[in-house]
Amino acid sequence: MTSKQMIKIFDTTLRDGEQSPGASMNHEEKMLIAQALVDLGVDVIEAGFPIASPDDFKAVSEVAANFRGVEICGLARCNDADIDRAWEALRHAERPRIHVFLATSPIHREFKLKMSKEQVVERAVYGVRRAASYCDNVEFSPEDAGRTEADFLCEVVEAVIAAGARTVNIPDTVGYATPAEMGRIIRTLKDRVANIERAVLSVHCHNDLGLAVANSLAAVENGAGQVECTINGIGERAGNCSLEEVVMALRTRQDYYQCDTRINSKRLVPTSRLVSETTGLLVQRNKAIVGRNAFAHEAGIHQDGMLKERTTYEIMRPEDVGLSSTDLVLGKHSGRAALHDRLKRLGFELTGEDLNRVFDEFKRLADRKKEVLDDDLVSLVQQTCSC
């Protein structure tokens, strides 16, 4: 029997996620979230960008000193000050990782860095070597890889692996790539970079076109061994790949992707709620996996199917993501079967004329009210029947 490949989950809620406008967290909140990420079972926690601020430095240092059994990562640009500061924050970690990055796309080279291709390769190699002089677990990201020429990306990746990078992360920094393109980039690197087997290929997708999860999955399909993501998909602008979505896609469709993660999926909803309450960033009601409606059914035909056999309309079990049960919402689209079932749970065994009368009254009430609650039903039965 061949064993399933385990995809590493690199969580960047505390770094890229915290860069979401309006999402900054205080120190105690960051420590609570780090604990939740450990309980969730992520492989790597990117705890911050140590040179960015004293708060970031403190967060990375304390997460590094306090959490064992998980890799703790700090971000740095390819210069001495950033890398030295990152190491200072990480040095007490049981499993430290330094993540260095440098932009490689023509737009960034020309307008932001004002560097030639040769200078970019030289600086990237310099950064990786300096980071590797502190710790053997170095990740390199060619920022804006999604818009970098394929030949040049291969050249950079080969050079940084030779310089000691153990993970090479491919960011679609501006969320521009399509799934087919992202898959092709990863496949090209696998096919053309001579030393590619010495590093884990990773993917880091932004969600500007709503494609971050699809792009990350396309990367996995083509050989990426690590996905960078955040809880609830928070992050710069439209956010990052959502951890809960990519994890549940891999788990639910193991038959297709032939791989899984080490995530304890029962912790997904509690972790999502913690991050939402802490940052104040609300989760949209219909968000996959963790939105309030993700396991709620209102349509009569669906409710009837669900009551007969759950798998008619559910591809995942709510218990598996940390919810207690499916929610059959009683509203104007609900049918007699769902009403009968709910009344039974509330202790009312109604049949025949009694059930018909309550159903008619329920429909009238549901036209006025978006959701009919259990208390409404109890009053309705008491007013309508002799029971």
Ligand code: KIV
């Ligand atoms: O989006 C990006 O390019 C990043 C890098 C620092 C990995 O966040």
Ligand code: ZN
């Ligand atoms: Zn990013």
